[in-house]
Amino acid sequence: MxxxxxxxxxxxxxxxxxxxxxxxxxxxxxxxxxxxxxxxxxxxxxxxxxxxxxxxxxxxxxxxxxxxxxxxxRGDLGQSIRYNLPVSKLIGSRLLITLPIVAFSLLLATLVSVPLGILAARRSGTWVDVGISVGALLGIVLPSFWVGLMLIYVFIVWLKLPLPSSFPIGGWRVPAQALAAMVLPVLTITLARASLLVRMVRGSILEVLHQDYVRTARAKGLSERVVLYKHALRNAALPVVTVLGLEFAQLLIAAVIVETVFGIPGLGALSLTAISARDFPLVQGVVLTLAAFIVGLNLLVDLLYGLLDPRVSYQ
Incomplete structure (x- = not known):
C-alpha cells in the first residue's frame, strides 16, 4: 500500500x-x-x-x-498587480470563503442524492422512479445563474426571509451573517450537483443489483436491506466516489457563476478580477491552485479505490 x-x-x-x-x-x-x-x-x-x-x-x-x-x-506565487498584495495571501483569504461553500454543497448533495438514488433504483419502473428521474433531469438542465436568481426572488423577495443576498463585508468576523449568506449559494450548487449524483447512484445500484453475487445473497435468504446496504452499496459506491472527487474540483471552477450572482468575494470572483485586470501573476496563482486541487483530489480518489475495491492491485 x-x-x-x-x-x-x-x-x-x-x-x-x-x-x-x-x-x-x-x-x-x-x-x-x-x-x-x-x-x-x-x-x-x-x-x-x-x-x-x-x-x-x-x-x-x-x-x-x-x-x-x-x-x-516555497509557497510564494508573486505579487498581485491589481491589489499590490502577495498572490498566495489573496488566494488563501478567498479560499476561506469558497471552500466552505463547495464543501457544504457537496456534502448536502451527497446526503440528498444517495437516498434518492437508492429509492429510485429499488422502485425502478414505478412512478417514484420516474418522478425522481424527471426531477434530476430538470436540476441538470436548469442554468445555475437562473436558479440562483429564482432562489433570491422566492426566499428574499417573496417569502421575505432574513437571508442576505450578498456576503457580509466583515466576512468570517461575523460568523452568523457569513453562514446565512451561504445558504442560497449552497442550495443553488446543491440542486445541480445532487441531480447529477442521483442519476449516477441510481445507475450504479441498478447495475450491481443484477450481479450474480447479489442473486446468491438473496438465495441465501438475506433480507433486501442487508443485500442492498451490505453487499450492493459498497460496489455501487466506486463510480460515485470517482464522480465526487471530480465534482469537488469542478465546483471550484463552477463557483465563478454562483459567486457572481450572490456577490460573494471568493476564488471565482478573484479569478474574474484577475483576468479583466490582466493581473498575470494572480491568474497564474489561481490556475495553479485549481490544478493542485484537481490533482490532489484525483490522488485521493485513487487511494480510496484501493480501500473500497479489493480487486485493485497495489503492485
Whole structure:
C-alpha cells in the first residue's frame, strides 16, 4: 500500500509540474506585450519598461519560469498587480470563503442524492422512479445563474426571509451573517450537483443489483436491506466516489457563476478580477491552485479505490 501511494504521489507531482508548464506557457502565447496591455496603449515607453522590470518580463522566458516555479514550491506565487498584495495571501483569504461553500454543497448533495438514488433504483419502473428521474433531469438542465436568481426572488423577495443576498463585508468576523449568506449559494450548487449524483447512484445500484453475487445473497435468504446496504452499496459506491472527487474540483471552477450572482468575494470572483485586470501573476496563482486541487483530489480518489475495491492491485 505504501509503495502504491508513493508511486501515485510521484505521478501527481509530475502532473502538477506539467500544469505549471501549461499555465506559464499559455500566458506566453498571449499576443502583445503584457506590460502594454496592463498600462494601456497611451503608456509611455519608460512606464512600460519600468513595469516590465517589476514583473521580470525583461528576462528570458526560461529564467522567468524557473524563478516563478521556485517561488511556487516555497509557497510564494508573486505579487498581485491589481491589489499590490502577495498572490498566495489573496488566494488563501478567498479560499476561506469558497471552500466552505463547495464543501457544504457537496456534502448536502451527497446526503440528498444517495437516498434518492437508492429509492429510485429499488422502485425502478414505478412512478417514484420516474418522478425522481424527471426531477434530476430538470436540476441538470436548469442554468445555475437562473436558479440562483429564482432562489433570491422566492426566499428574499417573496417569502421575505432574513437571508442576505450578498456576503457580509466583515466576512468570517461575523460568523452568523457569513453562514446565512451561504445558504442560497449552497442550495443553488446543491440542486445541480445532487441531480447529477442521483442519476449516477441510481445507475450504479441498478447495475450491481443484477450481479450474480447479489442473486446468491438473496438465495441465501438475506433480507433486501442487508443485500442492498451490505453487499450492493459498497460496489455501487466506486463510480460515485470517482464522480465526487471530480465534482469537488469542478465546483471550484463552477463557483465563478454562483459567486457572481450572490456577490460573494471568493476564488471565482478573484479569478474574474484577475483576468479583466490582466493581473498575470494572480491568474497564474489561481490556475495553479485549481490544478493542485484537481490533482490532489484525483490522488485521493485513487487511494480510496484501493480501500473500497479489493480487486485493485497495489503492485
Amino acid at each position: 505504501l509503495a502504491y501511494a508513493l508511486r501515485r504521489l510521484f505521478l501527481a507531482l509530475v502532473t502538477l509540474w506539467l500544469a505549471t508548464l501549461l499555465v506559464f506557457g499559455a500566458l506566453l502565447l498571449i499576443p502583445g506585450n503584457p506590460a502594454t496591455t496592463i498600462l494601456g496603449i497611451n503608456a509611455t515607453p519608460e512606464a512600460v519598461a519600468a513595469l516590465e522590470a517589476r514583473l521580470g518580463l525583461d528576462k528570458p522566458p526560461l529564467e522567468r519560469y524557473l524563478h516563478w516555479l521556485g517561488g511556487a514550491v
